Structure formats: C-alpha cells, structure tokens
Amino acid sequence: MKIGIPRGLLYYYYYPLWTTFFEVLGAEVILSEKTNKQIVDNGVKNTVDDACLPIKVYHGHVIDLKDKVDLVFVPKMMSVHKDEYICPKFCGLPEMVKSSIKDLPNMIDITIDFHKSKKNLSRTVNEMGSYITKDRNKIDFAFEKALKEHENYKAKIKSGMLPIDVEEHKILKNINSYKEKAQILLIGHPYNIYDAYLSMNIIEKLRKYDLDVITQDSFDAKVINKKAAIMDKKMFWSFGRKLLGSAFYGMEQKNIQGIIYLSSFGCGIDSVIADIIERRIRRNSDKPFILLTIDEHTGEAGINTRIEAFVDMIKWRGKNENNFSTHGKYLSAH
Ligand code: SF4
Incomplete structure (x- = not known):
C-alpha cells in the first residue's frame, strides 16, 4: 500500500514520526516533490482565493501525490498542546482539500486534538494505524518506533541542526x-x-x-x-x-x-x-x-x-x- 505525505504545513515538524509509523506498519511512504513552481501554481489554482499561501501550497502537494498513491495523509491538526490551537485553517484542512481537488484517492483524515489533554492519544494512534492493519499490537509497536525517531529528530535540532x-x-x-x-x-x-x-x-x-x-x-x-x-x-x-x-x-x-x-x-x-x-x-x-x-x-x-x-x-x-x-x-x- 502506498501512502502519500504532502511536504507542507507540519511536515517539517513531524515527518520522521509519520513516515516511520507508516513504514513500520508495512506501507510504502511516498513524499510529494519538494515545493516547486508547478506545485505552487497548482495549489494557487485549486484553492479558494482567501486562503493563505502555505494552505495553497499544501493543496499543490496533494495534487502532486494524488495519482501516485492509494491513500493520502491529510490530518486535521486542531491542537497539539493543552489549551491551545494551531490555526483555524488547519481545523478544516481535509474538508478544504476534498472540496477543492477532484479525483482524490482515499484520505487518512484523522483528527489530532489534544487541547483538553492527551488522553485520546491512544485512540488517535489506533485510528491512524487502522487504515493499514487492525492488529493493535502492531500499531502500538509502530508508534513506539515512530516516537523514538521523533525524539532523535528533536535531539538533532537541539544539537544545532x-x-x-x-x-x-x-x-x-x-x-x-x-x-x-x-x-x-x-x-x-x-x-x-x-x-x-x-x-x-x-x-x-x-x-x-x-x-x-x-x-x-x-x-x-x-x-x-x-x-x-x-x-x-x-x-x-x-x-x-x-x-x-x-x-x-x-x-x-x-x-x-x-x-x-x-x-x-x-x-x-x-x-x-x-x-x-x-x-x-x-x-x-x-x-x-x-x-x-x-x-x-x-x-x-x-x-x-x-x-x-x-x-x-x-x-x-x-x-x-x-x-x-x-x-x-x-x-x-x-
Ligand atoms: S498560521 Fe494559519 S493562516 Fe497563518 S500561515 Fe499558517 S495556516 Fe496560514
């Protein structure tokens, strides 16, 4: 199974976590091309005018992936910290993408919302893995590996990279x-x-x-x-x-x-x-x-x-x- 991850929005913070998770579960992860003129132009043409530039570019990345993958990963990232939100435009992202781009593959459009607490983390992880397997142990194992990658990534950033x-x-x-x-x-x-x-x-x-x-x-x-x-x-x-x-x-x-x-x-x-x-x-x-x-x-x-x-x-x-x-x-x- 091929899963597409658009190189936009929070990709730069979470790609080691997301790619490891899906790969350990046995999927092949395909990243969209790095942002280029074609991606920007496609995004601008296919997004509502009053969206900000990064949201338009994200649409361009989804278009780049749509004919190459079985599933495209477009999470609805509402909140990653208690009592905080990311941005209203993140909250409606999957809906915006679905209504703007035709002939999309199926979408992994899970909601990530930790504004009250991280109590629903386990449910969120299970939902994300369930697109590939229903085996809960495998999903937990993949998430453990993915978290380690995420921590390694954060440590590299702290070291000066x-x-x-x-x-x-x-x-x-x-x-x-x-x-x-x-x-x-x-x-x-x-x-x-x-x-x-x-x-x-x-x-x-x-x-x-x-x-x-x-x-x-x-x-x-x-x-x-x-x-x-x-x-x-x-x-x-x-x-x-x-x-x-x-x-x-x-x-x-x-x-x-x-x-x-x-x-x-x-x-x-x-x-x-x-x-x-x-x-x-x-x-x-x-x-x-x-x-x-x-x-x-x-x-x-x-x-x-x-x-x-x-x-x-x-x-x-x-x-x-x-x-x-x-x-x-x-x-x-x-
Ligand atoms: S914070 Fe929201 S409005 Fe601002 S650039 Fe990011 S997605 Fe766009």
Whole structure:
C-alpha cells in the first residue's frame, strides 16, 4: 500500500514520526516533490482565493501525490498542546482539500486534538494505524518506533541542526564553528522558513554571508514558554506562543545580531504576532529587526536586496559602533 505525505504545513515538524509509523506498519511512504513552481501554481489554482499561501501550497502537494498513491495523509491538526490551537485553517484542512481537488484517492483524515489533554492519544494512534492493519499490537509497536525517531529528530535540532539540514542529511561538522559566528534569529512558521522554495532559500543565503542561522526551534521549550508568559493574556495559538517567546528571548541575547520574521501573505496570526514582536523589539532593544512577507508573486530579487541591506547593516554595526541603532531611543544618543 502506498501512502502519500504532502511536504507542507507540519511536515517539517513531524515527518520522521509519520513516515516511520507508516513504514513500520508495512506501507510504502511516498513524499510529494519538494515545493516547486508547478506545485505552487497548482495549489494557487485549486484553492479558494482567501486562503493563505502555505494552505495553497499544501493543496499543490496533494495534487502532486494524488495519482501516485492509494491513500493520502491529510490530518486535521486542531491542537497539539493543552489549551491551545494551531490555526483555524488547519481545523478544516481535509474538508478544504476534498472540496477543492477532484479525483482524490482515499484520505487518512484523522483528527489530532489534544487541547483538553492527551488522553485520546491512544485512540488517535489506533485510528491512524487502522487504515493499514487492525492488529493493535502492531500499531502500538509502530508508534513506539515512530516516537523514538521523533525524539532523535528533536535531539538533532537541539544539537544545532535545523530541520532543513536533517532533511537534506547534511552533517554540519562545523556546528561549533557556526556557533562562533554572528547569529541571526530567523522566526516564522516552519512551512515558511524551512521550505527552500517558498523562503527563497533564506537560510542558505544567510549562511553564505558567514552567519549562523538559528530559529525558534533552536531554543528550549521551557525558555520559550517562560518568555511568552510575560504577555498579559495567554496566547492560545501554539505558533503565536512559540514565535513570541523566541523573539522575546532572542532580543535579550547578546550573540544574536538581528532578528528576521518571515511571514506569508494572508496569515491572520502573523499579522498580530509580527506587530507585537516588532513593537517590543523597537521599544525594548536595539536589535535590528526586519519583517519579510512572501506571497506567490514575490520576486526573489526584492527579497535578496532586503536581506543584503539587513546583513550589511549588521556587519557595519559590528565593525563600527556596537550600540548604534537605526531606530528608537538609541538613535538620538548618536
Ligand atoms: S498560521 Fe497563518 S500561515 Fe499558517 S495556516 Fe494559519 S493562516 Fe496560514
């Protein structure tokens, strides 16, 4: 049996878990191609206009798989943390895909919803495995193996690799030398920052300037949560909490020379979170910050120019005056 996994949305966080689970159960896992122009164009053509870019691109990935597999895995990911949700667009994803794309194979459209607790984890896992076997022991065994893979993956990220490096099987032998370089904190939804096509390869572009790129996934969850908790109200969007906590923590770290927020057009969560982050950084720190927004029409030249200007400013500051800021109260002091 061939199971298709679209390389979009939370693929970048969970693909080791999902692929291991299905493979241990005996299925052949087929991934969609990496995002390319055809996938983006197909997604844009086959999704409602007001969807955000990542949702459109996800549709393109499903189209890429639909004639190659027996089942396509499109989970309805409502919540993965207690008292939090991911995004309203994730909650209706299988329905949106079914109504937008014709001639789909059968779909594994299980609901993943842990907002009350993880008590229904076992039922969810069983439902996911039952598309391949009804043998509960086999399903439990496969999930145990998959969890181990997931933990290994998370450990690699903690050791300094980014999901994009693990996916490419890149061994960063020089992780320590990377750590000695000037650091840039790149934040954004994983499907924006780790998708090389959508992000216009921003990670590699920054590395070519001899910068060490870290992301929200490079920080410990406890640190992120503690920093996010300084908000007056609890952030109930998981992405929002993670991005806020990472930015608040990052803006206090001396070795981080600048913060880039990569957002996609049409994201309601980003429009709020990016604004809060930008205001806090401008008010409470002298860190350079830039918001880059991508959509299906974004030209690479424009993004390159903005990255180049940002990096130039950081390098100039490093060489000249450490405390010189292009904004806020520090400006008047010089
Ligand atoms: S969080 Fe934003 S970018 Fe992600 S699916 Fe929701 S609206 Fe789209």
